[in-house]
Amino acid sequence: MSLSGFSAPWWFLLLIVVAAVTAGYVVAQRMRRRRTLRFSNLELLERVAPKAQGWPRHLPAALLIVSLILLIVGLAGPTAEQKVPRNRATVMLVIDVSLSMEATDVKPTRIRAAQDAATAFARGLTPGINLGLVSFAGTATVLVAPTTERQNVVTAIGGLKLAQSTATGEGIYAALQAVQGFSAMVGGAEGPPPARIVLMSDGKQTVPEDLYAPRGAFTAAQEAKKEQVPISTISFGTDHGTVEIDGRQVPVDVDDGSLQEVARLSGGDFYQAGSAEQLKQVYRDLGEQIGYELKEADASRPWVMLGTLALIVSAGTALVLGQRLP
The missing domain is CATH 3.40.50.410 (von Willebrand factor, type A domain)
Structure with missing residues (x-):
C-alpha cells in the first residue's frame, strides 16, 4: 500500500510511550537476571525456578509491541490515493x-x-x-x-x-x-x-x-x-x-x-x-x-486489522509459553 499522508499524525506521539515500555521491558529482564545470579543456593534455584525458555519467552512481548505500533499507525489516519466512482x-x-x-x-x-x-x-x-x-x-x-x-x-x-x-x-x-x-x-x-x-x-x-x-x-x-x-x-x-x-x-x-x-x-x-x-x-x-x-481515502483499516491480530497472537503465545497474559 502506498501511503500519501496521515489525517491525525499527532497520534504518533504515543510511539514515545511504546519506546518507554520497550525500554522498561529490557531493564526488567536485566534486573531479573541479576537477581537470579545473586541467589546463593543454586541447587535449590534449579528446583524452584522454571527452566529457561531462551528467546521464545520474549515473543509475546515483542508481538505486543508490534501490535501497539500497528494500532498507533491506524489511529494516525493513514490515507492513500484510491480510485472511486x-x-x-x-x-x-x-x-x-x-x-x-x-x-x-x-x-x-x-x-x-x-x-x-x-x-x-x-x-x-x-x-x-x-x-x-x-x-x-x-x-x-x-x-x-x-x-x-x-x-x-x-x-x-x-x-x-x-x-x-x-x-x-x-x-x-x-x-x-x-x-x-x-x-x-x-x-x-x-x-x-x-x-x-x-x-x-x-x-x-x-x-x-x-x-x-x-x-x-x-x-x-x-x-x-x-x-x-x-x-x-x-x-x-x-x-x-x-x-x-x-x-x-x-x-x-x-x-x-x-x-x-x-x-x-x-x-x-x-x-x-x-x-x-x-x-x-x-x-x-x-x-x-x-x-x-x-x-485521498482512509487507509487505516488494514493497520487496525494487523494490529488486532498481532495483539491476539501475543496473548495466545503468552498463555502457551508462560501460562499467563503478557
Missing part, C-alpha cells in the same frame, strides 16, 4: 452521422461499429454520470439531454440515421448548450458538475469549410475551453475508406489533424481508432478516465 459529472457523447460513416473499411460499417462501441460505453459508465447524446451531419441535434437513465441513450444510439455534410462545430455547440442548460438546473451550492464532451468523427468538417468560422469546429473548441468543458476527440476510420455517391466511389479518409486541434484547443485529449476493437478500447479507456477519479 464519480458521483456528479456531465458527459455529452457527440457522434458524426455524415454519409461517410457508411464506409465499410471498418466492419461491418463505420456507423455500425460506432453504434456498438458507443452503446458499450453508455452501459459501462458509472451510475453517477449524467450522459447525453448529440448527433451531427449538416446540422446537429440533441437526441438525449444529460441523464442517468442509460436506456434512453442506448435506444437513441441504436436509432442513429445518416445524412449529408459534416458540421463538426454545430455538434460541439449543441453539446455545450445542453451542458449549460443542465448545469443551470442542477448547480446548487457546489456549483455545476464538471463536464466533458466526447466527440467521435471520421472526416473533416464541410459546413462551414473554414474551421475558424463563427460556427466552425476550432471556434467551438475555443468556446468549450472558456466554458471549462474539455473535448475528447476520437478519429475513427482508415485512409482507404470509400462510399458510393451518385453511382461513383468517393474516398472518405479520416482527418486526424483537425480532430487533434479540436482536442488541443479545448484542453482535451485525442484518440485514434482504425478498427472496431480499437474504438471499443478507446471508449473503455475514456470510461475509466471519466467515470472514476483519484481521491
Whole structure:
C-alpha cells in the first residue's frame, strides 16, 4: 500500500510511550537476571525456578509491541490515493452521422461499429454520470439531454440515421448548450458538475469549410475551453475508406489533424481508432478516465486489522509459553 499522508499524525506521539515500555521491558529482564545470579543456593534455584525458555519467552512481548505500533499507525489516519466512482459529472457523447460513416473499411460499417462501441460505453459508465447524446451531419441535434437513465441513450444510439455534410462545430455547440442548460438546473451550492464532451468523427468538417468560422469546429473548441468543458476527440476510420455517391466511389479518409486541434484547443485529449476493437478500447479507456477519479481515502483499516491480530497472537503465545497474559 502506498501511503500519501496521515489525517491525525499527532497520534504518533504515543510511539514515545511504546519506546518507554520497550525500554522498561529490557531493564526488567536485566534486573531479573541479576537477581537470579545473586541467589546463593543454586541447587535449590534449579528446583524452584522454571527452566529457561531462551528467546521464545520474549515473543509475546515483542508481538505486543508490534501490535501497539500497528494500532498507533491506524489511529494516525493513514490515507492513500484510491480510485472511486464519480458521483456528479456531465458527459455529452457527440457522434458524426455524415454519409461517410457508411464506409465499410471498418466492419461491418463505420456507423455500425460506432453504434456498438458507443452503446458499450453508455452501459459501462458509472451510475453517477449524467450522459447525453448529440448527433451531427449538416446540422446537429440533441437526441438525449444529460441523464442517468442509460436506456434512453442506448435506444437513441441504436436509432442513429445518416445524412449529408459534416458540421463538426454545430455538434460541439449543441453539446455545450445542453451542458449549460443542465448545469443551470442542477448547480446548487457546489456549483455545476464538471463536464466533458466526447466527440467521435471520421472526416473533416464541410459546413462551414473554414474551421475558424463563427460556427466552425476550432471556434467551438475555443468556446468549450472558456466554458471549462474539455473535448475528447476520437478519429475513427482508415485512409482507404470509400462510399458510393451518385453511382461513383468517393474516398472518405479520416482527418486526424483537425480532430487533434479540436482536442488541443479545448484542453482535451485525442484518440485514434482504425478498427472496431480499437474504438471499443478507446471508449473503455475514456470510461475509466471519466467515470472514476483519484481521491485521498482512509487507509487505516488494514493497520487496525494487523494490529488486532498481532495483539491476539501475543496473548495466545503468552498463555502457551508462560501460562499467563503478557
